[in-house]
Amino acid sequence: MKPLPETLEARIGLRVNQLDTPALVVDLDAMERNIARMADFARKHRVLWRPHAKMHKSAEIALQLQRAGAVGACVQKTAEAEALAAGGVRDITITNQVIAHPKLLRVARLAARLQAQGGRLALAVDSAEGIQRLAEAMAQAAPQARIDVLVEIDVGQGRCGVPPGEPALALAQAVARLTQLRFAGLHAYHGRAQHLHGAAERRDAIAAAVQAARHTRDLLTAAGLPVPLVTGSGTGTLVHEAASGVYGELQAGSFLFMDADYARNEREPAQPAFEQALFVKTQVISACDSHAVCDAGHKSHAIDSGLPTVALLPPGRALRYANGGDEHGLLYADSPQARLPALGQMLWLVPGHCDPTVNLHDFLIGVRGGLATGVVERIIRVDARGALT
Amino acid sequence: MKPLPETLEARIGLRVNQLDTPALVVDLDAMERNIARMADFARKHRVLWRPHAKMHKSAEIALQLQRAGAVGACVQKTAEAEALAAGGVRDITITNQVIAHPKLLRVARLAARLQAQGGRLALAVDSAEGIQRLAEAMAQAAPQARIDVLVEIDVGQGRCGVPPGEPALALAQAVARLTQLRFAGLHAYHGRAQHLHGAAERRDAIAAAVQAARHTRDLLTAAGLPVPLVTGSGTGTLVHEAASGVYGELQAGSFLFMDADYARNEREPAQPAFEQALFVKTQVISACDSHAVCDAGHKSHAIDSGLPTVALLPPGRALRYANGGDEHGLLYADSPQARLPALGQMLWLVPGHCDPTVNLHDFLIGVRGGLATGVVERIIRVDARGALT
Numbered sequence: 026m027k028p029l030p031e032t033l034e035a036r037i038g039l040r041v042n043q044l045d046t047p048a049l050v051v052d053l054d055a056m057e058r059n060i061a062r063m064a065d066f067a068r069k070h071r072v073l074w075r076p077h078a079k080m081h082k083s084a085e086i087a088l089q090l091q092r093a094g095a096v097g098a099c100v101q102k103t104a105e106a107e108a109l110a111a112g113g114v115r116d117i118t119i120t121n122q123v124i125a126h127p128k129l130l131r132v133a134r135l136a137a138r139l140q141a142q143g144g145r146l147a148l149a150v151d152s153a154e155g156i157q158r159l160a161e162a163m164a165q166a167a168p169q170a171r172i173d174v175l176v177e178i179d180v181g182q183g184r185c186g187v188p189p190g191e192p193a194l195a196l197a198q199a200v201a202r203l204t205q206l207r208f209a210g211l212h213a214y215h216g217r218a219q220h221l222h223g224a225a226e227r228r229d230a231i232a233a234a235v236q237a238a239r240h241t242r243d244l245l246t247a248a249g250l251p252v253p254l255v256t257g258s259g260t261g262t263l264v265h266e267a268a269s270g271v272y273g274e275l276q277a278g279s280f281l282f283m284d285a286d287y288a289r290n291e292r293e294p295a296q297p298a299f300e301q302a303l304f305v306k307t308q309v310i311s312a313c314d315s316h317a318v319c320d321a322g323h324k325s326h327a328i329d330s331g332l333p334t335v336a337l338l339p340p341g342r343a344l345r346y347a348n349g350g351d352e353h354g355l356l357y358a359d360s361p362q363a364r365l366p367a368l369g370q371m372l373w374l375v376p377g378h379c380d381p382t383v384n385l386h387d388f389l390i391g392v393r394g395g396l397a398t399g400v401v402e403r404i405i406r407v408d409a410r411g412a413l414t
Numbered sequence: 415m416k417p418l419p420e421t422l423e424a425r426i427g428l429r430v431n432q433l434d435t436p437a438l439v440v441d442l443d444a445m446e447r448n449i450a451r452m453a454d455f456a457r458k459h460r461v462l463w464r465p466h467a468k469m470h471k472s473a474e475i476a477l478q479l480q481r482a483g484a485v486g487a488c489v490q491k492t493a494e495a496e497a498l499a500a501g502g503v504r505d506i507t508i509t510n511q512v513i514a515h516p517k518l519l520r521v522a523r524l525a526a527r528l529q530a531q532g533g534r535l536a537l538a539v540d541s542a543e544g545i546q547r548l549a550e551a552m553a554q555a556a557p558q559a560r561i562d563v564l565v566e567i568d569v570g571q572g573r574c575g576v577p578p579g580e581p582a583l584a585l586a587q588a589v590a591r592l593t594q595l596r597f598a599g600l601h602a603y604h605g606r607a608q609h610l611h612g613a614a615e616r617r618d619a620i621a622a623a624v625q626a627a628r629h630t631r632d633l634l635t636a637a638g639l640p641v642p643l644v645t646g647s648g649t650g651t652l653v654h655e656a657a658s659g660v661y662g663e664l665q666a667g668s669f670l671f672m673d674a675d676y677a678r679n680e681r682e683p684a685q686p687a688f689e690q691a692l693f694v695k696t697q698v699i700s701a702c703d704s705h706a707v708c709d710a711g712h713k714s715h716a717i718d719s720g721l722p723t724v725a726l727l728p729p730g731r732a733l734r735y736a737n738g739g740d741e742h743g744l745l746y747a748d749s750p751q752a753r754l755p756a757l758g759q760m761l762w763l764v765p766g767h768c769d770p771t772v773n774l775h776d777f778l779i780g781v782r783g784g785l786a787t788g789v790v791e792r793i794i795r796v797d798a799r800g801a802l803t
Contacts, residue, residue: 045516047802079740101741121741122699122707124758127434151700154757184738185700185707216739310511311540311574318511318574324773325802329712329737348718349573350605351468351769352490352510368543369513381740384713385773387800410800411776413436413714 033388033404041306041392041399042371047321048306049386050373053393053402055302056281062297063280064094070267075099075118075256077278080380082409083389084112086281091116097144099276103128104412106135106146112408115144118175118256120212120276122151122185128414129162136163137170147173149212151186156199156206163205173209174200175256178241180234181215189213189237190244197250210254213238214276219261220330224291231265239271260287264295284379286330303382304336304396305374307354309366317356317365321374324351327381333374337396346374384410418793422777428790430695430781431760436710437695438775439762442782442791444691445670451686452669453483459656464488464507464645466667469769471798472778473501475670480505486533488665492517493801495524495535501797504533507564507645509601509665511540511574517803518551525552526559536562538601540575545588545595552594562598563589564645567630569623570604578626579633586639599643602627603665608650609719613680620654628660649676653684673768675719692771692778693725693785694763696743698755706745706754710763713740716770722763726785735763773799 028034036044044050067074076090078098087098087109097116100106106117117139123132136146150156156174163172176196179186187193193211200208218230234257242252256274258266260283266272279287282303292298307321326333328348335344341362347355354374358365366372373396376382383389387410391403417423425433433439456463465479466488476487476498486505489495495506506528512521525535539545545563552561565585568575576582582600589597607619623646631641645663647655649672655661668676671692681687696710715722717737724733730751736744743763747754755761762785765771772778776799780792 045514045803124699125434125697152757183705184742184744187702308514310513313576316572321802323716323718324770327712329717329740351718351773353573355573368541381713384740385800386802411774413710413775414434 029404029406036390036401037404039401041396041401044306044390044401046306046308046371047325048390049383049388050304050306050396051282051389051391051405052302052304052396053391054395055300059280059283059299059302060090060093062299063277066263066267066297067094067275072267072272073274075274075276076281077120077276078105078109078409080278080383081281082108082383082407082412083405084109084114084408085405087114088112096274099278100409102412102414103131103135104414105409107131108409108412110135110139115139115142117144118147120149120214122149122155122177124155124158126158126162129158130166132159133162133166133170133172136172137167140170145173147175147209149175149177149185150196150200151177153196153199156196156203160203160206171205171207174206175209175212176200177212178237180213180237180257181230182217184216186212189241193241194244194248194250197245198248201250208250210252210256211238211241212256213272214257214259215262216259219259220286221261222289222291224293227262227290228265231262235266235269235271242271260299261290264293279379282379284330284382285334285375285377288375301336301375303376303379305333305376305382307372307374309356309368309370309372312365312368318349319354319356319372320352321354322350322352323348324385326374326376327378327385329381330378333376336373336375344372383407386410418795422793425779425790426793430785430788430790433695433779433790435695435697435760436714437779438772439693439695439785440671440778440780440794441691441693441785442780443784444689448669448672448688448691449479449482451688452666455652455656455686456483456664461656461661462663464663464665465670466509466665467494467498467798469667469772470670471497471772471796471801472794473498473503473797474794476503477501485663488667489798491801491803492520492524493803494798496520497798497801499524499528504528504531506533507536509538509603511544511566512537513544513547515547515551518547519555521548522551522555522559522561525561526556529559534562536564536598538564538566538574539585539589540566542585542588545585545592549592549595560594560596563595564598564601565589566601567626569602569626569646570619571606573605575601578630582630583633583637583639586634587637590639597639599641599645600627600630601645602661603646603648604651605648608648609675610650611678611680613682616651616679617654620651624655624658624660631660649688650679653682668768671768673719673771674723674764674766677764690725690764692765692768694722694765694771696761696763698745698757698759698761701754701757707738708743708745708761709741710743711739711741712737713774715763715765716767716774718770719767722765725762725764733761772796775799
């Protein structure tokens, strides 16, 4: 593993109140409780879990999740897979389409490398042309290797994937005809369902997804193509896929850190009580009668799923965060009891969406002992930050 | 300057159609025409220009702008100033408040370092406490050095800055009493006005800002405190500040690359015809009857000022980009003549907002000879990417 820059190494052992801002901080105790809850949930439901590393982008965290029982990692990008593999992760699924020839050559070489280490690489496909291109790249760059292939079906997301049923069967048959490709099952992820805030809406969306996946699985099985695995799910809906009897693997990743948008979800009773573990530490750099200004704007946290909320304030002292641009946040005290924070005051933000927030930072600062008086225990490198290709 | 990673070095000389995706590409010819237009505009209006490096975050580009006539660089963050200084930029203004003691010590040390190199550092202030903290840090960390201090006035942005007039006078007097601080003028930036799409709205907003700045300048001058400089402005309004007779320096940065939101501005006739020079190259990775999916989502481009537009399409073949999440874009052909792009087809996106888009990438790929058949000439490091503190 690459050594940390000296300036970061020096932060280990600092008290959390000494951390300069903005800083992306992980409450390690909360994160580890989330991991234990997820491991326990998967064990009880007898499903595999392969947390999505597009969220944390860290090999160190992927390996920590594996020690807790995860079977490997999911990624969205070839470059993410390469970054995790460089950090020692050996079982990786790319839950996405790869079409470009130079990238498919990288996929093929990575499949060979992981296979030589006793691991494996899997890739999603959703077109005959994609399968053909993959086979050609494997033949060219890794003639001795095999790659696991998941046929992606669209179960409601409306993005990639073929329709369930016959189109999926045709692709699975195409995969099965090619010796270097191993048909490994169905990728059936309903991303939009994760962020439906009503519990009933999510349940209904996943009921339809489960029905589509089951129908496709049964069709393939009847055609002589057993389906080793149906994989998908996310933090918002995992109770439904886990109980479905169809999904064998959960890809949920956000449970590790959580975010303000998931906090808006109406919770199912069966859902593990995941806690917020990711925060942006910020401080007030300007204040006047009407508002205060903090030093965290949307270069510190992603705003695609809404603005951050201000956490850990005393009761009755809520502050509203408004967008102040790339580098600033505006803080308003909307209730009569609330007081605006003073110059220099430290505040904790809960980002709207954890995945693209982590992607803005090169390092996560891991704090042990709580955010009030804890100490920096680990600096975690975001290995795949900016790994876009 | 740090060497480029080998994999990037290898891209120099590649034809643009060989570049894998997503890639952040700068049309160097367009960028250099924009620089020439800006230099010409500033010369004609006899104003200084100090382009904001919070946009490009590159020392190499800041130095290129200086060779074309810029007097130095603006930044928003201490860490950005440090990154530019490490790359050879010697005249830097931090157009923002710094309050934290550890950060002010870094400011003081940087001021001393730049001064020793014949350069200078300037910092904005908007509170008596901020001035006091700065003076203490200078005394502690750089007792032999001086720092330029700009009093920030709020001319309509509603973020940092004291009200124009008496409050600014009180701060300027406080600065003038401290021997290590040199009162360098007024920072008067109206950020919101840049993105008012109507030309008349922008003109009216800046007329009010100019009036506030002039009043404050005259008040300070009458009180025996000459104002060496009023600085501010941006790409959306620079024609007004340049013509005001009050602003002596333009901070506009986006003119270099431009973006989809600036393209929505109704243009003033006096505005130089800045061209789009920044693009995200993407390709289609999945396609069906209703839509195509490309490999650029909001980890490739910022969406705070709206979604990207699809550029460089043949007439009548417009495509609409819709958000497909962190790693995907959805493409729709809304007109009857339009055709959905095929699997593997390359497309060019114009990001909604250039500043936070550049901040997602470690490198800019500079192409010479146009985006159809050009060649990669330079790989430009985004030195201050993620420089948040």
